[in-house]
Amino acid sequence: MDANQASSIDLDIPHAEDGPLLYAVADLRGVAVQSGQHQHARGQLFGSNTGLLSLVSETANFVVPPDYAIWIPPGLPHGARSHGPFAGWSIYIAPSACAGLPDTVLVGALSPFLKQAVRKAANWPDKRELGPPQINLARVILDEIAALTPMPLSLPLPRDPRARRIARAIADDPAAKTDLAGWGRWAGIAPRTLTRRFIDETGMSFSAWRQRACLIRALELIAAGNPITHVALDVGYDSLSAFIAMFRRELGVTPARYFAAGRPS
Known part of the structure; x- marks a missing residue:
């Protein structure tokens, strides 16, 4: 990939518990995207709308096609890059809310409901101060992540x-x-x-x-x-x-x- 054509997918997100339960960003796009090895204090669900993303961790390689998402537990080092143009979204979850979520990286097929819920969360007017309705939706999103079915898109x-x-x-x-x-x-x-x-x-x-x-x-x-x-x-x-x-x-x-x-x- 030409580094001049690639844009980073690192974002200014809340640190660990210093912020909302869930923070969502939609419509990430560019000619191509890439990120070197890094890690987040928060758990991350990264989804693809168009294009395909590859992710590399210390224990496995993964690919994320359109309409799939990859769950990355807090603190897990990883790097990612797209193959051609890419558009997607990402949500970041406070560590205390990750206890019931998978403790390993997995790629799962998205339900239409989860896609719409993430888009709604990304459009909250104040994403850093969540009221009761936003917290309720955030907890539903957590349930959807916990229910993701792993697909044969990883290479341990x-x-x-x-x-x-x-x-x-x-x-x-x-x-x-x-x-x-x-x-x-x-x-x-x-x-x-x-x-x-x-x-x-x-x-x-x-x-x-x-x-x-x-x-x-x-x-x-x-x-x-x-x-x-x-x-x-x-x-x-x-x-x-x-x-x-x-x-x-x-x-x-x-x-x-x-x-x-x-x-x-």
């Missing part, structure tokens, strides 16, 4: 340094043809140990993890405007039909329909 990273080195290399180039034994030789880890590390530390088999890496990279490339045929080759598929079949298995629709309609209902 193993803790073992050798396995993590392999994971980073595959995430950078999912089209690499190296097999399990070849990756093991490259990183100095026995294939059987590598298989166990992925299952124990990511909850996924090595092959399933590799397929998820292909899916996430494909979403980024398509969102950036690359033709689907080229994307299939770039993530290691020899045929377009095999790539489309994988995409449909994971997300329920073809790539073209997915990006045309936002996401399946």
Whole structure:
């Protein structure tokens, strides 16, 4: 991304408990957005209206397509960038209100109600002094966040340094043809140990993890405007039909329909 074309998504938000229960900002937009590694004292729910956002934490990589949102617990270091033009919104929640919310990062599909509630909160005339009606809506938004259903849009990273080195290399180039034994030789880890590390530390088999890496990279490339045929080759598929079949298995629709309609209902 050209740094001259990117705009930061860091905002002047209330610090921790020094401010309202919930603070919302809508209609974030730009040619592209990016933010280096940082953290917030407040919990954050970041949503996409158009465009796709990638987020990197110490434990996993994530993508946030249109009509999805990502929940980030308080104090968790992360960095983000968009792939092409992006428009979205963000809400920041006081730490004391995060006790009943997920304690890990997750990407979930948005309900129409949550989208409208966030937009209404972003348009409160005084967002730093909430009255009873605003507090009631804020608590409903918290219930909606707690009910988010995780989607297969995250790529957990193993803790073992050798396995993590392999994971980073595959995430950078999912089209690499190296097999399990070849990756093991490259990183100095026995294939059987590598298989166990992925299952124990990511909850996924090595092959399933590799397929998820292909899916996430494909979403980024398509969102950036690359033709689907080229994307299939770039993530290691020899045929377009095999790539489309994988995409449909994971997300329920073809790539073209997915990006045309936002996401399946």
